[in-house]
Amino acid sequence: MSDTPFGFGLPPEEPEDGDEGKKKDQQSGGGQGPANPFGFGGLPGAGGFGGPGGPGADNPFAAMFGSLNPNDLGAAFQQLGQMLSYEGGPVNWDMAKQIARQTVAQGTSDGTKDASVGPAERTAIEEAVRLADLWLDDATSLPSGAGTAVAWSRAEWVEATLPAWKELVDPVAERVGTAMGDVLPEEMQAMAGPLIGMMRSMGGAMFGTQIGQAVGVLAGEVVGSTDIGLPLGPAGKAALLPVNMEAFGKDLGVPKDEVRLYLALREAAHQRLFAHVPWLRSHLFGAVDGYARGIKVDTAKLEDVVGQFDPQNPEQLQDALQQGMFQPEDTPEQKAALARLETALALVEGWVDAVVHAAAKPRLSSADALRETLRRRRASGGPAEQTFATLIGLELRPRRLRDASRLWASLTDARGVDGRDGLWAHPDMLPTASDLDDPDGFVHREQLDFSELDKMLGEAAEKPDLRKKDENEKDDDTE
Numbered sequence: 001m002s003d004t005p006f007g008f009g010l011p012p013e014e015p016e017d018g019d020e021g022k023k024k025d026q027q028s029g030g031g032q033g034p035a036n037p038f039g040f041g042g043l044p045g046a047g048g049f050g051g052p053g054g055p056g057a058d059n060p061f062a063a064m065f066g067s068l069n070p071n072d073l074g075a076a077f078q079q080l081g082q083m084l085s086y087e088g089g090p091v092n093w094d095m096a097k098q099i100a101r102q103t104v105a106q107g108t109s110d111g112t113k114d115a116s117v118g119p120a121e122r123t124a125i126e127e128a129v130r131l132a133d134l135w136l137d138d139a140t141s142l143p144s145g146a147g148t149a150v151a152w153s154r155a156e157w158v159e160a161t162l163p164a165w166k167e168l169v170d171p172v173a174e175r176v177g178t179a180m181g182d183v184l185p186e187e188m189q190a191m192a193g194p195l196i197g198m199m200r201s202m203g204g205a206m207f208g209t210q211i212g213q214a215v216g217v218l219a220g221e222v223v224g225s226t227d228i229g230l231p232l233g234p235a236g237k238a239a240l241l242p243v244n245m246e247a248f249g250k251d252l253g254v255p256k257d258e259v260r261l262y263l264a265l266r267e268a269a270h271q272r273l274f275a276h277v278p279w280l281r282s283h284l285f286g287a288v289d290g291y292a293r294g295i296k297v298d299t300a301k302l303e304d305v306v307g308q309f310d311p312q313n314p315e316q317l318q319d320a321l322q323q324g325m326f327q328p329e330d331t332p333e334q335k336a337a338l339a340r341l342e343t344a345l346a347l348v349e350g351w352v353d354a355v356v357h358a359a360a361k362p363r364l365s366s367a368d369a370l371r372e373t374l375r376r377r378r379a380s381g382g383p384a385e386q387t388f389a390t391l392i393g394l395e396l397r398p399r400r401l402r403d404a405s406r407l408w409a410s411l412t413d414a415r416g417v418d419g420r421d422g423l424w425a426h427p428d429m430l431p432t433a434s435d436l437d438d439p440d441g442f443v444h445r446e447q448l449d450f451s452e453l454d455k456m457l458g459e460a461a462e463k464p465d466l467r468k469k470d471e472n473e474k475d476d477d478t479e
Contacts, residue, residue: 103216350404
């Protein structure tokens, strides 16, 4: 389990004012202060909003207003007004989008800034995806799934992927918000209606702040629309980010064209899988929703805090949150959903890894080096794992990627490309977590043939009609 569940923990980031921010942090005592579960440190227009170790870190309200200069005060009140006026769902997605865009505009820690994609880069991406699709025709029986190929800036990636993030995060945020509201008796809920409404507005803003910042950071690292193994972009659109691809291949000593082609192969392979396995997307997103339904919040502790809350002592709530009021319990539902999601993502990534390697190995001299670089990037807890852990409390286990890749490669040797890809026809035909531990056992095990089952069911359905026909013929003879 993640140490920062439900999106209340902030991903590490550079101070907004760069080296000057580092100096200020050192002068104020340095180091990380208590974590701010509400994420106020990420609010726009508030460079001194009391981030970790900064002024007011122990008091969210002092953090919001105590260190602001007059020029920032108006922005702070405007932001607070947006918080309190929000009446939407569990996450303020307008705020999330705003903060994600602002995070992207600040650039990454290495000084790389976002930039619009020029015509030459767009053409290079389109040609790379077109060539990658031709190469993949020899490595998989699944046809092309990319109707178009596009080159995105980081800001365009944020805009295009927010709908998918909403689908992923809303169930978890909704569950936490419901748990917070359930701690008050019904009669008190009626009396405290305005207060509860304000808390929900604040909660939506808190989630929006955290998610926006995390998605903005992720936009500075991903190279395509499928880096985390989920289809985040529009269906049928293969998307790559030239500015991040440039940063990815900077110190690899690999020709730029080969890096672009290899990453295009991975994007195109993901597109084929999600386009031609119609149940896969809902299976993955459903596992996240199942995890959310299994969340249990420590309501006894929350009730105690609400009952003793002193409006004159707001840091009391901050302290309670830091002591783990929202720490989830490991329920059977959560464990089952987490196992399902981990295994499914490992199978997706393992299949892509095996198929791309088969297509690239005969054609790219750097195929082995690029494959190992991407594997290490994933295994080191890269953008995918960190963002999942921050946003929805799920910490994936990328170690299963190598196991899944070996299994798919063994299946190719034993059954051929068609036999391997045929397993995606139905979720019950796919390997399980235990099969990843024993790939040889799965490869040589007799698999269910669902086409034969469908044929049997069809014949069984036709039998009543045949019997009825025979009976009608007998009646005709009798007459």
